[in-house]
Amino acid sequence: MRQSLLPLLAIALLASGCGQRPAPDADTGGSAKGDFGPPQGHPIKAVLTSPPHVPPPTGRDKPAKVIVELEVVEKEMAISEGVTYTFWTFGGTVPGSFIRVRQGDTVEFHLMNAPDSKMPHNIDLHGVTGPGGGAASSFTAPGHRSQFTFKALNAGLYVYHCATAPVGMHVANGMYGLILVEPPGGMPPVDREYYVMQGDFYTTGRYREKGHQPFDMAKAIDEHPTYVLFNGSEGSLTGDRALAAKTGERVRLYVGNGGPNLVSSFHVIGEIFDKVQTEGGTHPQENVQTTLIPAGGAAIMDFRLEVPGSYVLVDHSIFRAFNKGALAILKADGPENLAIYSGKEVDEMYLGDRALPNLAAVSQAAAAAKAGDLTVEQQIDAGKVLFSGTCSTCHQANGEGHPGVFPPLAKSDYIAKDPKRLPQVMIGGLTGKVTVNGVEYDSVMPPMGQLTDDEVANIATYVLNSWGNPGGRITKAEARDIRAKSPVGSVAAH
Amino acid sequence: MARRAAVLLALLPLCGQAAPPGDRYVTVPGGAFRSALRYEDAADGTTVAPYRLMRRPVTNAEFLAFVRAHPEWQRGRAAVVLAEPRYLSQWSGPLSLGDARPDQPVTWVSWFAAAAYCAAQSARLPTWTEWEYAAAADETRRDAREDPAWRERILSWYAQPSTGALRAVGGQPPNVYGVQGLHGLVWEWVDDASALLVSADNREQGAADKLRFCGAAALSTDDRENYATLMRVALLSSVQAADATGNLGFRCAKDLP
Amino acid sequence: MKRLLRILAAVLALAPLSARPATPPALPGDSVYQLPAALTDASGKPVEWRELRGTPRVATMFYTSCKYICPLVVDSLRAIERKLSAAERARIGFVLISMDPARDTPEALARIIAERKLDPARWTLLQPDPADLRGLAGLLGIRYRSLADGEFNHSTSLVLLDAEGRVLARTDQLGADGDAAFLAAVRAAAASGTGSGR
Numbered sequence: 001m002r003q004s005l006l007p008l009l010a011i012a013l014l015a016s017g018c019g020q021r022p023a024p025d026a027d028t029g030g031s032a033k034g035d036f037g038p039p040q041g042h043p044i045k046a047v048l049t050s051p052p053h054v055p056p057p058t059g060r061d062k063p064a065k066v067i068v069e070l071e072v073v074e075k076e077m078a079i080s081e082g083v084t085y086t087f088w089t090f091g092g093t094v095p096g097s098f099i100r101v102r103q104g105d106t107v108e109f110h111l112m113n114a115p116d117s118k119m120p121h122n123i124d125l126h127g128v129t130g131p132g133g134g135a136a137s138s139f140t141a142p143g144h145r146s147q148f149t150f151k152a153l154n155a156g157l158y159v160y161h162c163a164t165a166p167v168g169m170h171v172a173n174g175m176y177g178l179i180l181v182e183p184p185g186g187m188p189p190v191d192r193e194y195y196v197m198q199g200d201f202y203t204t205g206r207y208r209e210k211g212h213q214p215f216d217m218a219k220a221i222d223e224h225p226t227y228v229l230f231n232g233s234e235g236s237l238t239g240d241r242a243l244a245a246k247t248g249e250r251v252r253l254y255v256g257n258g259g260p261n262l263v264s265s266f267h268v269i270g271e272i273f274d275k276v277q278t279e280g281g282t283h284p285q286e287n288v289q290t291t292l293i294p295a296g297g298a299a300i301m302d303f304r305l306e307v308p309g310s311y312v313l314v315d316h317s318i319f320r321a322f323n324k325g326a327l328a329i330l331k332a333d334g335p336e337n338l339a340i341y342s343g344k345e346v347d348e349m350y351l352g353d354r355a356l357p358n359l360a361a362v363s364q365a366a367a368a369a370k371a372g373d374l375t376v377e378q379q380i381d382a383g384k385v386l387f388s389g390t391c392s393t394c395h396q397a398n399g400e401g402h403p404g405v406f407p408p409l410a411k412s413d414y415i416a417k418d419p420k421r422l423p424q425v426m427i428g429g430l431t432g433k434v435t436v437n438g439v440e441y442d443s444v445m446p447p448m449g450q451l452t453d454d455e456v457a458n459i460a461t462y463v464l465n466s467w468g469n470p471g472g473r474i475t476k477a478e479a480r481d482i483r484a485k486s487p488v489g490s491v492a493a494h
Numbered sequence: 495m496a497r498r499a500a501v502l503l504a505l506l507p508l509c510g511q512a513a514p515p516g517d518r519y520v521t522v523p524g525g526a527f528r529s530a531l532r533y534e535d536a537a538d539g540t541t542v543a544p545y546r547l548m549r550r551p552v553t554n555a556e557f558l559a560f561v562r563a564h565p566e567w568q569r570g571r572a573a574v575v576l577a578e579p580r581y582l583s584q585w586s587g588p589l590s591l592g593d594a595r596p597d598q599p600v601t602w603v604s605w606f607a608a609a610a611y612c613a614a615q616s617a618r619l620p621t622w623t624e625w626e627y628a629a630a631a632d633e634t635r636r637d638a639r640e641d642p643a644w645r646e647r648i649l650s651w652y653a654q655p656s657t658g659a660l661r662a663v664g665g666q667p668p669n670v671y672g673v674q675g676l677h678g679l680v681w682e683w684v685d686d687a688s689a690l691l692v693s694a695d696n697r698e699q700g701a702a703d704k705l706r707f708c709g710a711a712a713l714s715t716d717d718r719e720n721y722a723t724l725m726r727v728a729l730l731s732s733v734q735a736a737d738a739t740g741n742l743g744f745r746c747a748k749d750l751p
Numbered sequence: 752m753k754r755l756l757r758i759l760a761a762v763l764a765l766a767p768l769s770a771r772p773a774t775p776p777a778l779p780g781d782s783v784y785q786l787p788a789a790l791t792d793a794s795g796k797p798v799e800w801r802e803l804r805g806t807p808r809v810a811t812m813f814y815t816s817c818k819y820i821c822p823l824v825v826d827s828l829r830a831i832e833r834k835l836s837a838a839e840r841a842r843i844g845f846v847l848i849s850m851d852p853a854r855d856t857p858e859a860l861a862r863i864i865a866e867r868k869l870d871p872a873r874w875t876l877l878q879p880d881p882a883d884l885r886g887l888a889g890l891l892g893i894r895y896r897s898l899a900d901g902e903f904n905h906s907t908s909l910v911l912l913d914a915e916g917r918v919l920a921r922t923d924q925l926g927a928d929g930d931a932a933f934l935a936a937v938r939a940a941a942a943s944g945t946g947s948g949r
Binding site: 074075076085086115116117118119120139140141142143144164165166169204214215216217218 | 580642645646649650652653654655656657681721724725727728729731732733737738739740741
């Protein structure tokens with residue numbers, strides 16, 4: 001027994017040792033321990049991807065020389081339906097291309113500025129140790145290219161952005177992206193990785209005002225964005241561009257916040273982050289609902305999808321999601337898993353503090369209706385209970401109504417003339433002049449949209465059989481037909 | 495025949511330009527001026543002496559006439575150390591405009607080419623201060639820089655991508671001095687573009703790396719909100735004297751006689 | 752009209768043949784000597800910029816009343832000079848162009864040569880024509896701004912030119928230790944003789 005445990009123990013030790021994350025109370029040693037020596041092997045051309053895609057893991061275990069070639073392009077693109085904006089981009093997209101290297105890599109960075117750019121640009125990568133993060137060495141005029149080299153000493157997920165004056169304007173126009181510096185052992189494997197970056201945008205026109213919109217410096221200084229968006233445009237990650245995944249998969253999101261101003265309260269509706277590397281750092285937190293991503297910062301979150309559906313990525317400063325566009329969708333396909341999430345099971349009336357002990361009558365009627373042997377007496381009993389919760393407020397418990405205001409239900413000639421009026425009025429409401437028992441009333445009875453068909457039937461049956469009314473019954477089917485014909489009640493409120 | 499030729503000859507210089515009313519230059523009266531840049535040696539501003547400035551930027555037609563008269567400045571013959579390989583690349587040939595319109599501001603010209611053009615007119619490039627001074631004006635005021643509308647107008651040009659064709663000169667209303675197109679058309683060379691000593695990382699505003707610029711920190715802006723000027727400085731500080739871009743043209747200035 | 756233009760075109764086509772004196776062999780397009788510029792040396796003699804062609808040179812800009820960096824510039828150049836062998840030294844020139852032609856007269860330049868004990872056979876200090884100053888600075892990639900008090904703010908670069916005037920190397924590093932890569936380039940330029948056929 002003991003002998004077979006030893007190899008297991010060895011494997012466990014190995015698995016937890018080199019290459020994996022350090023124990024929570026240990027540290028990686030930072031940049032002092034991040035230099036793994038000179039690059040080995042042939043120089044590698046970095047694979048850059050456009051959002052929302054992420055390059056594959058480097059799969060390296062030795063430091064390499066990586067060549068990154070990134071072009072700045074100023075281009076007009078849609079920011080919302082029917083609204084265009086001149087974006088300044090790294091690699092033609094907002095956010096810019098995703099760069100993936102490994103800690104200890106020597107990166108030879110080439111920045112090109114397209115010849116028809118109006119502006120000079122440069123780049124500051126937060127993963128660079130050195131002046132300006134590279135900005136001091138990459139100031140590039142239109143139609144030129146510049147180059148500088150740095151060693152990635154610290155692992156993590158880092159923002160890069162243009163740092164040409166006025167920096168705020170360059171960032172606000174979309175000049176940001178992410179560079180992932182993998183830890184030496186690589187990122188733990190998952191089934192899907194996606195790239196999402198939030199940014200705030202400032203236009204002179206209002207939200208969704210059509211046409212070409214210029215940048216508004218005053219709004220940017222006052223930090224009043226017009227749009228708050230994921231990946232540079234409204235709808236960039238919705239509809240047929242939603243992120244795709246399957247139930248049972250482990251998904252990782254690399255999420256950045258380019259700003260320029262706002263901090264993001266990042267949340268995925270319907271999911272919990274099993275692990276979050278807050279601020280892109282080394283030691284994950286577990287079981288997090290909403291994580292803060294600073295402007296100029298990033299975070300990595302892993303979660304497993306158990307239930308199919310559309311999961312909405314939002315900035316939980318919620319007006320940004322629904323009134324400024326900070327909304328994206330992750331669509332998970334797969335079989336239902338009712339044990340985890342059932343969907344709506346019950347939709348009943350809730351009486352709140354009016355719930356009386358004889359609510360039993362309602363349940364009994366419901367059970368009988370299901371069984372198919374609902375009697376008039378059961379309807380009356382249930383109707384009585386329901387009446388006192390809803391109708392008695394105006395019509396009184398004894399059906400007398402309120403003189404001059406609410407007509408009586410007791411011995412009502414209005415009801416006697418046509419008992420069907422009862423469910424009709426309950427469903428459709430009644431406004432205006434009506435004469436009941438010789439007295440004119442001119443009031444408003446709102447449609448009781450919260451009542452279901454069987455509730456309407458039961459209450460009506462109770463009223464018909466009370467206080468000298470002619471008797472009879474209204475069935476659920478009759479109530480349903482009346483609702484279908486009624487212009488107001490045809491839409492069930494629930 | 496000879497008379498017709500003489501008349502046409504007289505008109506030749508005017509071909510390709512909408513004839514400006516009268517003089518090609520206006521006189522810009524001098525005055526006290528506070529630059530948007532923080533000059534350590536001129537903390538309270540300077541006084542700009544009066545000077546003459548071209549109403550409009552130099553056009554393709556005007557530059558074509560220049561290279562005809564000065565063949566050493568034709569595309570393909572100008573030394574690459576004086577004009578980079580893309581010099582006048584928007585023209586179809588060294589002496590033909592092709593799709594480039596005669597009334598568009600000439601671009602893809604280097605500082606050396608622009609300076610040579612002005613020298614041939616017995617003129618010179620304006621200094622940065624002269625340019626900034628004239629550009630501070632709008633249609634009615636000599637210094638409109640406090641007006642957010644002035645700034646917004648300029649920033650909205652920065653917001654337009656370069657994919658459309660350049661507009662013709664003269665389409666914009668003249669400012670209070672009678673000068674047109676200082677904003678919203680093209681960047682413009684100035685004589686002392688290389689005097690804009692800014693650090694490549696513009697965030698280091700005022701950082702005292704005195705060694706780099708011999709005794710002075712890099713220029714920083716006095717008025718951080720004057721982004722319009724900041725961006726112009728950024729562009730000019732990013733180009734070398736032999737460089738050219740599709741958005742960089744020029745106009746000439748003259749001292750007063 | 753058309754006839755006139757045809758005549759004009761014919762004249763222009765012939766112009767290059769007569770416009771300039773022939774320079775055997777032709778100056779390369781990337782030579783800094785392509786820019787016509789008039790300067791005066793420390794002895795008062797006029798020097799056309801192109802006349803410096805024929806010897807590899809380390810060029811820079813300075814001004815005599817400069818207190819901060821310019822003494823360091825001279826020191827850096829002398830440090831390079833000292834590190835060269837006698838043979839190499841004989842094949843390299845050092846050019847300092849003043850960015851303050853108003854005050855850096857030939858006399859002022861001569862004073863510097865004397866004070867710093869520079870060998871005039873190798874060291875050329877020049878006062879440019881004010882109209883050519885910006886252009887020369889543009890060729891060398893040196894940025895400068897004149898201040899109200901007569902001082903200058905300027906970047907500093909040492910630019911290595913081959914005998915034909917092409918830029919081979921440049922450095923912003925000053926001081927006695929200097930830039931090893933730049934020194935190596937200077938050595939290589941000296942070794943390649945008069946620089947033809949590069």
